[in-house]
Amino acid sequence: MKTHRVTGEFDQGGANPMWCAVVGVSGLLACAADPPNHGEVEIGSADAPFTQEPAIGEADLVARAVAGDAAAITEVVRLLQDPLYRLALRMTGSPPDAEDATQEILLRVLGNLSTWRAEARLLTWAYRIGVNQLLNLRRRSPQERAQISLDDFATDLRDGLAEQDYRGPEATLLTREVRLTCSQAMLQCLSRDERIAFVLGDVFELGSPEAAWVLGITPATYRKRLQRAKKRLGDFLNSTCGITNPKAACHCARRVDKAVEIGRVDPRRPAYATHPTTPGARTALEVEQQMSRLHDAAAIFRSHPDYAVPATRTESIQRLLNSGRFPLLDESRD
Numbered sequence: 001m002k003t004h005r006v007t008g009e010f011d012q013g014g015a016n017p018m019w020c021a022v023v024g025v026s027g028l029l030a031c032a033a034d035p036p037n038h039g040e041v042e043i044g045s046a047d048a049p050f051t052q053e054p055a056i057g058e059a060d061l062v063a064r065a066v067a068g069d070a071a072a073i074t075e076v077v078r079l080l081q082d083p084l085y086r087l088a089l090r091m092t093g094s095p096p097d098a099e100d101a102t103q104e105i106l107l108r109v110l111g112n113l114s115t116w117r118a119e120a121r122l123l124t125w126a127y128r129i130g131v132n133q134l135l136n137l138r139r140r141s142p143q144e145r146a147q148i149s150l151d152d153f154a155t156d157l158r159d160g161l162a163e164q165d166y167r168g169p170e171a172t173l174l175t176r177e178v179r180l181t182c183s184q185a186m187l188q189c190l191s192r193d194e195r196i197a198f199v200l201g202d203v204f205e206l207g208s209p210e211a212a213w214v215l216g217i218t219p220a221t222y223r224k225r226l227q228r229a230k231k232r233l234g235d236f237l238n239s240t241c242g243i244t245n246p247k248a249a250c251h252c253a254r255r256v257d258k259a260v261e262i263g264r265v266d267p268r269r270p271a272y273a274t275h276p277t278t279p280g281a282r283t284a285l286e287v288e289q290q291m292s293r294l295h296d297a298a299a300i301f302r303s304h305p306d307y308a309v310p311a312t313r314t315e316s317i318q319r320l321l322n323s324g325r326f327p328l329l330d331e332s333r334d
Contacts, residue, residue, distance in 0.1 A: 050120070050209040050210060050212065050213035051119070051120075052119070052120040052121055052124060052210065053121075054118045054120070054121050054122060055121055055122070058118070058121065058122045059118055061075060061076065061122075062076070062113060062116055062122065065110075065113055066113050066114045070321075070322075073110065073321060074318070074321065076109075076110070076113070076122070077106055077110075077317065077318075077321070079122070079123070080106065080109060080122070080123060080126050081102060081106060081309045081314065081317070082278045082306070082307070082308045082309055083123055083126075083127075084102050084105050084106065084109075084126060084127075084130050085098055085099070085102040085307060085308065085309045086304075086306070086307050087127065087130050087131075087134070087199065087204075088101040088102045088105065088130065088134060089184075089307055090184070090187060090195070090199045090203060091134040091137075091187075091192070091195060091196065091199065092134070092137070092139075093184045093185060093187065093188040095271055095272075095275065095310075097139060099309065099310065099313045101130075101133065101134060101137065102309060102313070103313065103316070103317055103320075104133060105126070105129060105130040105133050105134075106317060107320075108129050108133060109126045109129050109130075110321075112129065120210075120213065124206075124210060124213070124214060127200070127214045128213070128214045128215075128216070131196055131200075131214055131215060134192075134196070135192050135193070135196065144188060148188075148189055149189055150186070150189045150190075150232060150233075150235075150236040152189075153185065153186065153189050153236075154236060154239065154240045154250075157182070157240060157249075157250045157255065158240075158249055158250065159258070160255075160257070160258030160261070160262075161249065161250060161251075161254045161255060161258070162254045162255075162256075162257055162258070163254070164254070165251070165253035165254055166253050166254065166256035166257055168256075168257075169267075170267060171253070171256070173270060173273050173274075174256045174259075174260070174265060174267055174270070174273075175252050175253045175256055176252075176270075176273045177259075177265050177270040177271070177272055177273040178252045178253075178255050178256055178259050178265055179243070179252045180272035180273060180304060181259070181264060181265060181271065181272055182252065182255070183301055183304070184272070184304075185264075186233065186236065186237075186301075187199070187301065190229055190232065190233070193225055194225055194228055194229035194232070195229065196215065197211070197215070197222060197225035197226040197228075197229050198226060198229035198230065198233065198301070199301075200214060200215070201222075201226045202226070202229075202230060202301065202302065203301050203302050205302075208222055208223055208226075211226075233301075272304075272305075272307075275305065275307050275308075276307070276308045276310055276311070277305045277306050277307060277308050278306045278307075278308045279308075281305070281306030281308075
């Protein structure tokens with residue numbers, strides 16, 4: 001299989017070259033920011049006993065997309081892009097990084113679409129491709145780079161708590177931003193294996209057989225990973241978070257000043273509280289109201305808006321799909 005480094009609008013003007021390959025009988029292009037690396041860790045090959053009927057119309061949609069129907073390809077992207085973005089956002093903890101990862105995952109999905117055999121719903125199958133990409137990302141979150149543990153994070157949260165709730169400009173918005181940002185940061189303190197197990201099981205609410213199939217491991221192995229992640233996060237929240245335990249030290253409204261001071265929250269451009277959401281889905285206000293009524297650990301992480309890929313990135317992806325040719329550089333063989 002030939003691979004090519006390509007440049008263009010979709011890779012920020014060539015600053016970050018992408019590697020692409022024509023995959024499958026469809027002739028579609030699968031691209032990634034990193035060159036092929038045969039040494040990278042792939043998801044395990046163990047097949048869990050899992051079966052799932054595709055959604056109505058998926059088989060026909062995929063067949064048309066593989067045949068090159070532009071409208072069908074666009075519809076596949078529309079169906080998958082927001083759920084895959086939410087997966088990437090939970091794993092990277094950064095909207096810009098999640099956008100990049102989502103674009104790469106979508107291109108991998110399209111490039112391998114001819115291999116879909118209706119063994120699972122299209123989104124479940126796409127999750128499997130996305131998880132493989134996200135677990136092998138070379139880019140690490142700030143928490144990963146600093147190797148911050150949940151204990152370290154708890155100490156950090158206690159530092160600089162105000163004695164009273166923040167009541168300055170945009171108090172409601174900034175308190176909401178602290179809550180959403182903090183719960184994203186907590187996930188980054190888990191190992192990637194534990195994080196993805198928790199996201200699939202307790203945030204996306206996939207059953208053990210489905211989540212295990214996505215990860216390519218046995219349901220028993222998956223449940224062990226999930227249980228470890230749940231215990232670690234549950235212990236942290238019960239000892240630290242005022243939403244889960246009203247007697248705990250940290251309360252979002254008392255953390256606003258410190259979060260703004262150290263740059264974790266930008267009062268001019270909140271990353272999560274004003275993030276676009278999927279039309280008709282849950283908004284930040286709705287999930288905040290839900291979160292205030294629920295006090296178990298899983299609810300804290302589940303109660304995020306149904307984030308959508310920002311319009312600028314969806315337009316970039318669409319331009320890529322509509323492009324008839326790519327400038328090829330540094331052709332190589334793997």
